[in-house]
Amino acid sequence: MGPAITSTACKRTTTGPSTTCSRPITGAVAATSTTCSKPIMGAITATSTTCRRPIIAVLPAQQDHGARGHPIKRRWAIDDDIRLDRTQGHHWARIPNKKMLSDNETVLDTVSLAEVEQFRCLECGKAFPFKNSLTQHAVIHSGVKNFKCDECGKLFSQKSGLTQHLLIHSGAKNFKCDECDKRFTQKYHLTRHLLIHSGVKNLKCDECGKQFTQKYSLTKHLLIHSGVKNFKCDECGKQFTEKGSLTKHLLIHSGVKNFKCDECGKQFTQRNTLIKHLLIHSGVKNFKCDECGKQFTHKHDLTQHLLIHSRVKNFKCDECGKLFAQKFHLTKHLLIHSGVKNFKCDECGKQFREKGHLTQHLLIHSGVKNFKCDECGKQFTQKYSLTQHLLIHSGVKNFKCDECGKQFSQKSILTKHLLIHSGVKNFKCDECGKQFAQKFHLTKHLLIHSGVKNFKCDECGKQFTRKDTLNKHLLIHSGVKNFKCDERGKLFAHKHDLTQHLLFHSGVKNFKCDECGKLFAQKYHLTQHLLIHLGVKNFKCDECGKLFARKGDLSQHLLIHSGVKNFKCDECGKRFTEKGHLTQHLLIHSGVKNFKCDECGKQFAVKSNLTKHLLIHSGVKNFKCDECGSGDLPLPATGRGHSVTPRDLRSTSARSLTC
Incomplete structure (x- = not known):
């Protein structure tokens, strides 16, 4: 197991009647020195029941002498498993392999932190090189947070955590990434960030196969699969897996938007949202759909788009039964049934369910039409309108009406057309009473009046x-x-x-x-x-x-x-x-x-x-000859070439007719 032990008494001097330390020791290694010195990483296993406090031992076979004849102490470095014996309530180590260190070296100089895992937390399995580190870590699991930030009120279990947090409020970011110029308040954050640029993703999710550069990111990702959402928004009831996500979400309700786009003036609640938005202005679209060739600025948008090609629609509207490939589209669709339109156009009074729709609508009033059709020269305020218009020139009509066989280039036009066959006309003109199946047709009709x-x-x-x-x-x-x-x-x-x-x-x-x-x-x-x-x-x-x-x-x-x-x-x-x-x-x-x-x-x-x-x-004779006074004539042509005048000037013009 270990070196032979010849002494069981600690030679450290103590106060009291005894000149030796009464504390039991593990034992001194067979050597010329048995005195207790600096602690080493781990206790040496022995048969003695004395002190289990780590000691430094000098090996006799490897005893060297310096210039003055004094022995040079050698220490062992631990490079094997350290376990916690819960039954005995103490730490112990077995050291099958030992590396020799000189006096001017420390264990951490030659052994990585991952190799020196002596004290392991029974709650989460995390290991520490020192017992006091483990003790401090245990405070996290206790839930006790005695250190409070005076700036934002956030609580911390350790003072060091508060100290690091205060750097955020100071605004000082002294650690810069040479790759993307992003800055950080802590070096540790920079180190984690650099893993992104390395492209190395050694951590894989067993559920979906997604890979990560950091264990922290994988741990957060696994919460998604767990389905556990313990953080709820009191404003809208939305739930989140992480408190940080809830905190970001609350910014939406606060209405505070401190991040502004210099290109278009749009404002955002979060900086990362602004960064994503700026990619739109850059025009860079690195993510391409292999199915239809459409390109996207963000990978997330491509992932969402691929659901369309998959034809899988797992999100159903309980009101009308319509299916959607994405939950986001279902959420937007539900606004139709709610009837709530909170966004109003100051120009014409038209109301919209979404702010984005109002923004698009305002382009109509601006008169700016930057999107031109190369086929016919027609111009549009929105790119989407141009894309839809181009389908007309393509001649492709994939949407057919089962009632009359008429075909359309767009599904939306077919949907509107079907209203004609339904016979339902809910839009009535107050001027003439004419009814229409679509509000758009009523609006056009009102221009006549x-x-x-x-x-x-x-x-x-x-x-x-x-x-x-x-x-x-x-x-x-x-x-x-x-x-x-x-x-x-x-x-x-x-x-x-x-x-x-x-x-x-x-x-x-x-x-x-x-x-x-x-x-x-x-x-x-x-x-x-x-x-x-x-x-x-x-x-x-x-x-x-x-x-x-x-x-x-x-x-x-x-x-x-x-x-x-x-x-x-x-x-x-x-x-x-x-x-x-x-x-x-x-x-x-x-x-x-x-x-x-x-x-x-x-x-x-x-x-x-x-x-x-x-x-x-019929016997009706409405025409009389002005020349000869001939009797009533049924028709002007039945006269004798004379001038005739109709009796009822209201039914015919006052102009004389030929008899």
Whole structure:
């Protein structure tokens, strides 16, 4: 076990009747000196029950002599396990291997701290080279904290901990990292920080495989897997695994933001958040998604993004059942159900659930549009809007409506479209009572009632309430008609016009007039038709004074006064002011007469002619000849070439007609 022992008495002088120390010793090593000297690292195991206090022993076989003939003491360095014998209540050491040290050396000069682990804490297993170090450490487990910081009130179990903490308040950071220039108040913190730059990660989490440079970081990380969150925020109820995380979180509720970005002026509660934010302005994106090629400034953002490709959605909304890949997105989604909108725009009064949405909205009022589409030149205030717009040019439409088969480039547009099929219209116009499925459509509609038309066509002077309506109108002047009807070959400038036109060929007329029973393929045409029954005629011809219910009818009428007849019949040479009139006229030459009078069996090629003919059978005679006083005439054309005037000037213009 150890060297032979020849003496069991301690030679240290003491006070009292005895000249030797009454304290039991382990024993002196066989040598010329048995006196007690400086303590060495560990007691030597022996059969004696005397003093277990460490002593220095000089080995006889290795006794050297100095210049004056005095022996040079050699000490042992411990390089093996030191254990605590709890049953005996004392420390003991076994030393199978010994390294010789000279007088001018100490154990710590040649042996690392990790090798000199003599006193081990039974609570956490941490080992210390000295007993007093272990004693001080034990105070931590006791929970007693008698040392208080006068600056912030934080308590410490050891005075040394308070001393180190006070350096934070002093602001002095004398230890600088040569790699990144980051500064620290304590050298120990710098030493730990340097491990990050080394790239060495020897500590691995057995749960998820994540690696760390520091044991402290691994210990903190393991708390995540434990699921234990003992620190709760009294403001919002959020829980944390570490007190430090709670402390940082409380800064959010305090509203104090001492860290400001010099680039954009945005302020933050924590410095590390500001540092992360600055990476956005740097434009550096070192983290790339292998699935879609998207790049990110922070690794965390990439990790979150990869959840989208995984298709795993573990976070469910209890209100509507919608699933999310990230808890953060679920939290944001829940704000929709809460209905709370605390962020209001001072310009237009619009309210938002999130401050970020308000910030983005304010860009609209600023008028600044820094994001331009290379395809069509359209500009946007937000990059996201440009990205969504580019999907239109790509032609890719991956979102299909199961109801009508219509396809969309964006899922959000499909979602809005589905509201049309649902039939739900929760947004009503207070002016006219018209209802809409989407608030956006109501907002656009209200511009009509406002009467404000800020967008003017430079070609014809026509004004519009919305810019997009002006843009569509300009296509008319351009002469570009890219949308063709396969039935008759008619061309249209807008796809919407072609879609509406195709309804005529389908023969489907779902819109019925309750006054006369007439059917229409489009609701718009029904609305225009109803103006006739209302008797409201706000559009007057300056040439002849004739009144019209619709502006379009007045525009067509004005062609008569212009005398311009650009549409010629190739059969008989007759000319017309409108293409529609020519089309109807051609039916006469075709010989097809699909409109038959039920009274007399007479057939007509044009429905309007049948309508006029039916007045004869009705017996109603509204027209009288001014020349010959001929009896009541059902139609102006039934006279003898004389001038006739309608009896009811309210139903027809005051202009005299030809008898």
